[in-house]
Amino acid sequence: MSHLLAGLDIGGSKVLAVAVDITGPDGRARVVESVRLSTGLGPEGVVDTAARALRALAAQLSGDAEARPDDWFSGVGIGIPGLVDAENGKITHAVNLGVGPGGLALADRLGRRLNLPVVVENDVNAAALGAAAHLRLGRVDMAYLSIGTGIAAGIVLDGELRRGPHSAAGEIGHIPVDPTGPLCGCGQRGCLESVASGSAIAARWTSREGSDLPPGQDLFAAAEAGDPTATSLRDEVAGYLAAATRLLALTVDVDLVVLGGGVAEVGEPLRHAVANALEAQATGSEFLRGLDLSARLSVVPRDQPVAAIGAALLARTPPGSSIPEPETVLQPDLTA
Ligand SMILES: [Zn+2]
Structure with a gap:
C-alpha cells in the first residue's frame, strides 16, 4: 500500500x-x-x-x-x-x-x-479543509469564504466539515443583500454572489488596456493607483464581503474567516479592504467592535x-471524521 x-x-x-x-x-x-x-x-x-x-x-x-x-x-x-x-x-x-x-x-x-x-x-x-490544514488550524472553528465565479462558504466546526442535511450549509452566495440588485441565476434578486463575486466584478469592471490581470485583480490595482471609479467599486464589493464575513461570524461564531477563490488571488489588499469595511461597519456598534471581526480575517496564500x-x-479520512494537521512544503507551479 x-x-x-x-x-x-x-x-x-x-x-x-x-x-x-x-x-x-x-x-x-x-x-x-x-x-x-x-x-x-x-x-x-x-x-x-x-x-x-x-x-x-x-x-x-x-x-x-x-x-x-x-x-x-x-x-x-x-x-x-x-x-x-x-x-x-x-x-x-x-x-x-x-x-x-x-x-x-x-x-x-x-x-x-x-x-x-x-x-x-x-x-x-x-x-x-485544505485551508484549515494549510494554516494548521487543528480543531478550530473556521469558515472558508470562496469568492470566485460564485460565492459560497465551507464551514469547519471543531475540525469537521459541516455539510448540513441538504448539503446547503454555507451556500450564502444566494442570500439576497440588495433588493434592487441584479437578477441572480437562482431566481432571486440581489444575491450576495450577484453583487460581490468574480463574475459580478467582471460585469462592472473591464481590465484596463495593457493589463493582463483578471478583472478582480485589475480592479484592486486600479483602486490602489487612485482611480476613483475603481476605488468606489472596490469599496462596495469589500462592503458586501464584510457583510458575508459578519454573517458567518454571527451565525456560527467561527474563530477565523479565510478568504479564498479566484478573487482572493488579489491577496493582502483584499483582506485589507474587507477588514477596513468591517471596521467601518462596527463604528457605531460597541457590540460589533467587541467581536473584533477584522482581526479574525485571513486570506489563502496565492497559488x-x-x-x-x-x-x-x-x-x-472518510466523510465526517476529523482532519489531520498537515503542512505543505512544495508549492506547485500553477501558472502552467
Ligand atoms: Zn442567487
Whole structure:
C-alpha cells in the first residue's frame, strides 16, 4: 500500500491533481507532485479527465509512462463543483461540467476504472479543509469564504466539515443583500454572489488596456493607483464581503474567516479592504467592535492549491471524521 494520497480539484476549465505525502517524519503532509489538464465535459469527459490526471501523476512520480495509479496511491479525493452527495460519491447539477440532473456516480465509476478508493466532496468544502490544514488550524472553528465565479462558504466546526442535511450549509452566495440588485441565476434578486463575486466584478469592471490581470485583480490595482471609479467599486464589493464575513461570524461564531477563490488571488489588499469595511461597519456598534471581526480575517496564500490538498486529505479520512494537521512544503507551479 502506497503512502501517497491523490487530490483532484476539478473545475469547469482545468483539473489540478496533486500527490500528497502524509508520512513525513513529523506526520505532516506535503505536496510532492502535481499535474494540470483541461477538463473534458459531460459525465464521460469528467471521469476520463480524472483518470488521465491520475495516470499522469503516477507517470511523473515513477518516470514510467505506463505506471498504474493504484501502485502509487492509497486513495483519491476529489473536490468538484455542483451538488455533491459525499456519502455516495455522486454529483448532480454541475452545470459548468455538463453534468445535469441525471448525475454522475463519480466515486464508483473512477474507483472501478482505477481500482482505487475514491471520495468526492464539494470543491468549496474541500478547499475549506485544505485551508484549515494549510494554516494548521487543528480543531478550530473556521469558515472558508470562496469568492470566485460564485460565492459560497465551507464551514469547519471543531475540525469537521459541516455539510448540513441538504448539503446547503454555507451556500450564502444566494442570500439576497440588495433588493434592487441584479437578477441572480437562482431566481432571486440581489444575491450576495450577484453583487460581490468574480463574475459580478467582471460585469462592472473591464481590465484596463495593457493589463493582463483578471478583472478582480485589475480592479484592486486600479483602486490602489487612485482611480476613483475603481476605488468606489472596490469599496462596495469589500462592503458586501464584510457583510458575508459578519454573517458567518454571527451565525456560527467561527474563530477565523479565510478568504479564498479566484478573487482572493488579489491577496493582502483584499483582506485589507474587507477588514477596513468591517471596521467601518462596527463604528457605531460597541457590540460589533467587541467581536473584533477584522482581526479574525485571513486570506489563502496565492497559488496554494487548497481544494486539491483538502480533497487528498479526505481520502485519508472518510466523510465526517476529523482532519489531520498537515503542512505543505512544495508549492506547485500553477501558472502552467
Ligand atoms: Zn442567487
